[in-house]
Amino acid sequence: MKTIALIVMGCGGVGLQLIHHIVSCRSLHANKGVRLRVVGVCDSKSLLVASDVYTMELDDAMLLEVSRVKSNGSSLATLSSSGKHQVYSSPESTRKIIDVASLLGKSKGLTIVDCSASSEAIGVLKQVVDLGCCIVLANKRPLSSSLEDFDKIFGDPRRIRHESTVGAGLPVIASLNRILSSGDPVNRIIGSLSGTLGYVMSEVENGKLFSEVVRTAKNLGYTEPDPRDDLSGMDVARKALILARLLGFRINLDSIKIESFYPEDMGPSVMPVNDFLANGLPLLDKDIEDKIKRASSNGNALRYVCMIEDSRCEVGIRELPKESALGRLKGSDNVLEVYSRCYNQQPLVLQGAGAGNDTTAAGVLADILDMQDLFP
Amino acid sequence: MKTIALIVMGCGGVGLQLIHHIVSCRSLHANKGVRLRVVGVCDSKSLLVASDVYTMELDDAMLLEVSRVKSNGSSLATLSSSGKHQVYSSPESTRKIIDVASLLGKSKGLTIVDCSASSEAIGVLKQVVDLGCCIVLANKRPLSSSLEDFDKIFGDPRRIRHESTVGAGLPVIASLNRILSSGDPVNRIIGSLSGTLGYVMSEVENGKLFSEVVRTAKNLGYTEPDPRDDLSGMDVARKALILARLLGFRINLDSIKIESFYPEDMGPSVMPVNDFLANGLPLLDKDIEDKIKRASSNGNALRYVCMIEDSRCEVGIRELPKESALGRLKGSDNVLEVYSRCYNQQPLVLQGAGAGNDTTAAGVLADILDMQDLFP
Numbered sequence: 001m002k003t004i005a006l007i008v009m010g011c012g013g014v015g016l017q018l019i020h021h022i023v024s025c026r027s028l029h030a031n032k033g034v035r036l037r038v039v040g041v042c043d044s045k046s047l048l049v050a051s052d053v054y055t056m057e058l059d060d061a062m063l064l065e066v067s068r069v070k071s072n073g074s075s076l077a078t079l080s081s082s083g084k085h086q087v088y089s090s091p092e093s094t095r096k097i098i099d100v101a102s103l104l105g106k107s108k109g110l111t112i113v114d115c116s117a118s119s120e121a122i123g124v125l126k127q128v129v130d131l132g133c134c135i136v137l138a139n140k141r142p143l144s145s146s147l148e149d150f151d152k153i154f155g156d157p158r159r160i161r162h163e164s165t166v167g168a169g170l171p172v173i174a175s176l177n178r179i180l181s182s183g184d185p186v187n188r189i190i191g192s193l194s195g196t197l198g199y200v201m202s203e204v205e206n207g208k209l210f211s212e213v214v215r216t217a218k219n220l221g222y223t224e225p226d227p228r229d230d231l232s233g234m235d236v237a238r239k240a241l242i243l244a245r246l247l248g249f250r251i252n253l254d255s256i257k258i259e260s261f262y263p264e265d266m267g268p269s270v271m272p273v274n275d276f277l278a279n280g281l282p283l284l285d286k287d288i289e290d291k292i293k294r295a296s297s298n299g300n301a302l303r304y305v306c307m308i309e310d311s312r313c314e315v316g317i318r319e320l321p322k323e324s325a326l327g328r329l330k331g332s333d334n335v336l337e338v339y340s341r342c343y344n345q346q347p348l349v350l351q352g353a354g355a356g357n358d359t360t361a362a363g364v365l366a367d368i369l370d371m372q373d374l375f376p
Numbered sequence: 377m378k379t380i381a382l383i384v385m386g387c388g389g390v391g392l393q394l395i396h397h398i399v400s401c402r403s404l405h406a407n408k409g410v411r412l413r414v415v416g417v418c419d420s421k422s423l424l425v426a427s428d429v430y431t432m433e434l435d436d437a438m439l440l441e442v443s444r445v446k447s448n449g450s451s452l453a454t455l456s457s458s459g460k461h462q463v464y465s466s467p468e469s470t471r472k473i474i475d476v477a478s479l480l481g482k483s484k485g486l487t488i489v490d491c492s493a494s495s496e497a498i499g500v501l502k503q504v505v506d507l508g509c510c511i512v513l514a515n516k517r518p519l520s521s522s523l524e525d526f527d528k529i530f531g532d533p534r535r536i537r538h539e540s541t542v543g544a545g546l547p548v549i550a551s552l553n554r555i556l557s558s559g560d561p562v563n564r565i566i567g568s569l570s571g572t573l574g575y576v577m578s579e580v581e582n583g584k585l586f587s588e589v590v591r592t593a594k595n596l597g598y599t600e601p602d603p604r605d606d607l608s609g610m611d612v613a614r615k616a617l618i619l620a621r622l623l624g625f626r627i628n629l630d631s632i633k634i635e636s637f638y639p640e641d642m643g644p645s646v647m648p649v650n651d652f653l654a655n656g657l658p659l660l661d662k663d664i665e666d667k668i669k670r671a672s673s674n675g676n677a678l679r680y681v682c683m684i685e686d687s688r689c690e691v692g693i694r695e696l697p698k699e700s701a702l703g704r705l706k707g708s709d710n711v712l713e714v715y716s717r718c719y720n721q722q723p724l725v726l727q728g729a730g731a732g733n734d735t736t737a738a739g740v741l742a743d744i745l746d747m748q749d750l751f752p
Contacts, residue, residue, distance in 0.1 A: 025559035032533070032557075157408070158749060169558070169718060171551040178539075178547055181408070181745045182738035183401035325727070328704065333722050342545060342735040343728050346709050351701070352724035359718040362558035369557045373534060373749035 001033055004368060004375050005053070005104050007040035007097060009124075010116030011070040014138050014164070015041075017361035018115060019067055023060050025365070034372055039110075040100060041066050044118065046076040047093035050085055053100050054108070058085060098127055105132035109375040111368055114139040115361075126152045129159070134374060136367045138164035138360055143245065144238040144253055150245060159374065161367030166239045167193055167334045167354040169363030174370075175350060176246055179340055186247055188339035188347075189308040190320075193239045195332035195355040196222050196230045197304040202330050205301060210288040211281035218277070222332065226273045231261035233304070237315045240306035244313040251313060259316025261288075261304075295319040301327040325349040377409055380744060380751050381429070381480050383416035383473060385500075386492030387446040390514050390540070391417075393737035394491060395443055399436050401741070410748055415486075416476060417442050420494065422452040423469035426461055429476050430484070434461060474503055481508035485751040487744055490515040491737075502528045505535070510750060512743045514540035514736055519621065520614040520629055526621060535750065537743030542615045543569060543710045543730040545739030550746075551726060552622055555716055562623055564715035564723075565684040566696075569615045571708035571731040572598050572606045573680040578706050581677060586664040587657035594653070598708070602649045607637035609680070613691045616682035620689040627689060635692030637664075637680075671695040677703040701725040 006022075008015055022036050029036060037057040040049040048066065050056040058066070062085060069078060081087050088096045097112075104110035111134040114121045119141045129135065129152065137143065142153050143162060154160055163173045179186060192198045199222055203213040214231070217223045223230050237258045244251060264270070266280040288302075295302040300319035303326050307314045320327045325347070329335050334354025337347035353359050382398075384391055398412050405412060413433040416425040424442065426432040434442070438461060445454060457463050464472045473488075480486035487510040490497045495517045505511065505528065513519065518529050519541060530536055539549045555562055568574045575598055579589040590607070593599045599606050613634045620627060640646070642656040664678075671678040676695035679702050683690045696703045701723070705711050710730025713723035729735050 021559055028559050163554075169554075169560075170724065171547060171554055174550055174554060175547040178545075178550060178742040178746070179738070182545070182742040183397055183404050184545075184738050331722065342732070342738050346707065346728060348546065348726075348728035350724075350726060352719050352722060356718070362555070362560050362718050366554040366558040370554070371749075373747075 001030070001035055002372050002375050003035045003037055003108070004372060005037045005039050005057075005108060005110045006368065007042070007049075007100065007110065007112050008038060009042050009097075009112065009114045009121050010139065011041060011043040011066065011076065012115065012117065013357035014360045014364070015115035016067050016070055017357040018113065018364050019063050021361050021365050023063055026060075029369070034369060036368070038063060039104070040097065041076065042093055042097070043070065043076045044116070044120070045090050045093070047088045047096055048076050048079055048085055049088065049096060049100065051083060053103055056084060094124055097124055098131070101128040101131040101133050109134065111136055111371065113137075113364060113368065114142065115364065117141070119145065122149055122153075129153060129155055133159075134371050135160045136364055136371075137162040138364050140165045140235075140238045140242060144241045147250060147252060154245075159371070161370055162242070163367050164360045164363035165242050167191075167336065167350070168356060169359040169361075169366070170334055170336070170350055170352050170354055172243075172336055172350055173246070175348070176243070176338065179338065179342070179348070180246070184340045184342045186338055186340045187309065189243055189247070189336065190305055190326065191243075191334065191336035192303050192305050192326055192329055193334050193336070193354060194230060194236050194304065195334060195353070197236065198329060198334065198354075199332040201301075201303055204288055204292060209282075210285045214281055215277060226268060226276075228262060228266075228268055228273070228276060233258045233260050233315045236304065236306055240308060240313055240315050243306070244308050247308065249308070249311070249313060255313065257312075257314040257316070259314075261317075291317065301329075303327070303329065325351060377406070377411055378748050378751050379411045379413055379484070380748060381413045381415050381433075381484060381486045382744065383418070383425075383476065383486065383488050384414060385418050385473075385488065385490045385497050386515065387417060387419040387442065387452065388491065388493065389733035390736045390740070391491035392443050392446055393733040394489065394740050395439050397737050397741050399439055402436075405745070410745060412744070414439060415480070416473065417452065418469055418473070419446065419452045420492070420496070421466050421469075423464045423472055424452050424455055424461055425464065425472060425476065427459060429480055432460060470500060473500055474507070477504040477507040477509050485510065487512055487747065489513075489740060489744065490518065491740065493517070495521065498525055498529075505529060505531055509535075510747050511536045512740055512747075513538040514740050516541045516611075516614045516618060520617045523626060523628060530621075535747070537746055538618070539743050540736045540739035541618050543567075543712065543726070543728075544732060545735040545737075545742070546710055546712070546726055546728050546730055548619075548712055548726055549622070551724070552619070552714065555714065555718070555724070556622070560716045560718045562714055562716045563685065565619055565623070565712065566681055566702065567619075567710065567712035568679050568681050568702055568705055569710050569712070569730060570606060570612050570680065571710060571729070573612065574705060574710065574730075575708040577677075577679055580664055580668060585658075586661045590657055591653060602644060602652075604638060604642075604644055604649070604652060609634045609636050609691045612680065612682055616684060616689055616691050619682070620684050623684065625684070625687070625689060631689065633688075633690045633692070635690075637693075667693065677705075679703070679705065701727060
């Protein structure tokens, strides 16, 4: 039986869903000869860690308690230490993670799983790679930060997986890595990688007003609390950067041409969110409507896409053939079209749900298991 | 630097393309820390093997010579032994492969790559798994044979890859394995997995006569020399069986309901191929035309698909919604729709070229590299 020791960073929706998947898949994985041993879990402030990481782990009862506490909106700091586990608060929590990485990384192996959405883990990740740890990321930040950070964290490509950084659990990264490792040069990627913006564009295409669609999407919880976090294109740009770097582009976020749905004078630093929703948004309707009409008269659909081609990496609104996979896209599905030597006339198309905690956590779990051969 | 030793079985289009990819990707793989060492190559009759498999390999000049000989339609038996390599003919060739597997399998590691299309390798594959070898298959036969053979060859799922058995290099198997390993239960697979039949159905949909489309496809080299090898559905059934077994179905080929395009009295044992093309085929036009019309009046498209659902595994002509990925399929692309807990409203869709030596060999090479962590 292989044993993979894990520390899960981030106890938001994805982290908790991952813990749930780990607990509920124990017998499935045992049948395949793998045991997942969660030795630590941390949120933004605290770390809960097994007292002896060599011999102990956070058992299922403890993991369910973590789930209960975090689902109630409490901090891990509210849990008290016992003989079986300890609670550390920042900055001791970070030092303790490095300690555990030193103990387990090179001997028994340890995978650090970053399910957070912050840049705070980058420092830890850069240290643990030198300690022999494996890394699994749902968090886009560590790979969309500086090239120096990227190179450090990505130092050994066999010891890192990050499927859920792009398209949630959709097998985008795994498929691209297969193509690249076979020596098939990828010469074009074009994709709709935001379920939110995919939904918005397909509703607007159906004749609804842009401002109304965005408000509905916000009310349904499809957007971030401030929809401008989606409409800025920054989230899509981070995904585009990760894909471009996989293809070997030596670029940073600021090299990407990013088209925002709103002008600078409607930005978060200028206009409060309620003002934007009530007064800003409707001013954008006419422009989008005109673009949709123009696209339609050209036999095209309007999509918000990332495009990586030659030395360009761009994110913005584009007209695409109605008959292409991207043009036919409906609802919140993600789509990626990949062109290469093998896929030249027709692209390789990957399509499906590109968001949701369940799917995202499933992608993380598949990544963890994909590295099992590195564990004793 | 990791070193992966290989024996390539089968010197048809896929095997030769694989050898070409290996030679032309040497620097790419060296940059990623991997060296592929081809110690043996065999065709249906002979084995060409390095004289000392511990220290020697078939160098690039020798591999290019293999390519030249086989492209000319000659046998490896026409090559003569030298100090650097030996040529063995059947049945000594088989014994020699087992010898090499015994020497390398458990010490340095050895991957046996089956790029043939015959059942002859099954015996060898069943022996080498016990000798610690890894297996990569483009050949469908070993996994669509008896359950006993399947269980033996698939004994350790970490030591076998077979992406190119279904959909050529399309990441079908890799994606399904990711979904299954994450504990996401796949409850429905439906796919068009024959480029030939996909082409035929989409041309017939455009108003052409079935018999004419099949004849054109044969003349373009899209079909097997006897098009009934495609039209019987047997090739698709083998792919369906491999997918079903991945999902845990304990079935054999004869449990699959297979719909053939032609009746038994037009079969190869009754009617010579030229007779079938001239006189048999046109008798089938009316039925296909009626089915297309019926589908169209229902708002559907007619496709030849594999369907795996509940405990059923079927292969045949089905009506599918025109708006689905399968219904929109044009030309010879393969499409697979996967439904699971994570992909329930909308399926995960994988689409792209599902045939061709280049793509198939690229899938094999990606499989080989995917197992590199098992090598010292």
